[in-house]
Amino acid sequence: MFNFWDFLSVPPLAERQPLTGTSFTQFLLPAVLCYYATAVFVLLPRTLLIRFALLPISLVALFYAFTVGMRVTIWAFKTKPLKRRPVNAPKDENPSLTSFKQTFTDAMDLCFNLRGIGWDWSRGLKIPEETRDITSRSTFLWSTLWWTVRDTFFFDLSHYVLQWFSPTTLGSPVGGTIFDESLPAVQRYARSTIITLLFGFVGYWMIDCLYHTSTLIGVLIFRQDPSQWPPLSNKPYLARSLNEFWTFRWHQSFRDCFIHIGSNPFYIIFGKYGAILGAFVVSGILHDLGCWAMGRGTEPMRVSGFFIMSGIGCILEILFKTYTGKRVGGALGTIWAMTWLLLWGSRLVDAWALRGFIGSEFIETPFRPSTWLFGRLPSP
Numbered sequence: 001m002f003n004f005w006d007f008l009s010v011p012p013l014a015e016r017q018p019l020t021g022t023s024f025t026q027f028l029l030p031a032v033l034c035y036y037a038t039a040v041f042v043l044l045p046r047t048l049l050i051r052f053a054l055l056p057i058s059l060v061a062l063f064y065a066f067t068v069g070m071r072v073t074i075w076a077f078k079t080k081p082l083k084r085r086p087v088n089a090p091k092d093e094n095p096s097l098t099s100f101k102q103t104f105t106d107a108m109d110l111c112f113n114l115r116g117i118g119w120d121w122s123r124g125l126k127i128p129e130e131t132r133d134i135t136s137r138s139t140f141l142w143s144t145l146w147w148t149v150r151d152t153f154f155f156d157l158s159h160y161v162l163q164w165f166s167p168t169t170l171g172s173p174v175g176g177t178i179f180d181e182s183l184p185a186v187q188r189y190a191r192s193t194i195i196t197l198l199f200g201f202v203g204y205w206m207i208d209c210l211y212h213t214s215t216l217i218g219v220l221i222f223r224q225d226p227s228q229w230p231p232l233s234n235k236p237y238l239a240r241s242l243n244e245f246w247t248f249r250w251h252q253s254f255r256d257c258f259i260h261i262g263s264n265p266f267y268i269i270f271g272k273y274g275a276i277l278g279a280f281v282v283s284g285i286l287h288d289l290g291c292w293a294m295g296r297g298t299e300p301m302r303v304s305g306f307f308i309m310s311g312i313g314c315i316l317e318i319l320f321k322t323y324t325g326k327r328v329g330g331a332l333g334t335i336w337a338m339t340w341l342l343l344w345g346s347r348l349v350d351a352w353a354l355r356g357f358i359g360s361e362f363i364e365t366p367f368r369p370s371t372w373l374f375g376r377l378p379s380p
Helices: 021-041 048-061 066-076 100-112 137-164 185-221 242-249 255-293 303-324 330-354 369-374
Strands: none
Touching: 021 048, 021 066, 021 100, 048 066, 066 255, 137 185, 137 369, 185 330, 242 303, 242 330, 255 303, 255 330, 303 330
């Protein structure tokens, strides 16, 4: 018998089961249907009440998908239909005049288009400069394939080195701290800083690698235009300030969610600085839920705290410009930004390392490029 409270709980690690037809039908299918239905309705006029009525059902079905839950909440409150302009459409074409079939196609694009490329709701989005040839599909695909192979290698190599620091503790699903108390303070924190830096690169290359793979699928299989898949990140390690890092160089996949769920409500209550913190508060909650889903509790002070302190750092940069007339930038800006991120990031990384996240098997061990080059790491 279906139990509502069991549905809202995270299953203990020992009780988790592989995905089956039954579990897909019970947990994932209702979420997928609610998500897609809301995407269809937000494209149609006079559907506000329908979206309001569907919202509670969607939020329950999407309980395990926080990001998707944020998106359906945003769509539920839209007073006007979202508009999409097809790639290469004439400037004078009315984007609202779409066919019945096109509405369902656009809804599918909306479900997967997190940044809003080609949509009217992505105003202000900063897109990295495209360096691939988008006029030739084959050339674009070969370039993207090279990016995928390159980033997969660097992702796996950095992950391997990360696990190498302590293969039987923090490098395993058992988990362990990045702060080795047996080392003198200088060595201990130098070690934790290197681990934190590597962790950042692992996240950067992993996210980009997944995006490149999605690009290949979208352009090769679904025949989407290459211009619909601009680069996701823009060399975040070159950021000259925290504001540049978070608003342009790091991926902007959840920008719309953070603005509507975090920035806008906080702006109404706390003003412009509250709007900045609001976005980072929601980001912190999103990442802390990742800890919760691993079945070992949450650590909002360290996980959410990293993002909140990032927001405070961005505010400090704005205050610096206000009182000095100079914008944070240059080599000193890079040093400042990386120092701030590593200082607070080490607490976040430690929280995840203790839960065994670094020991995750993203690529099966026999197929890891690093395993071929350096051999297997010891098991706990």
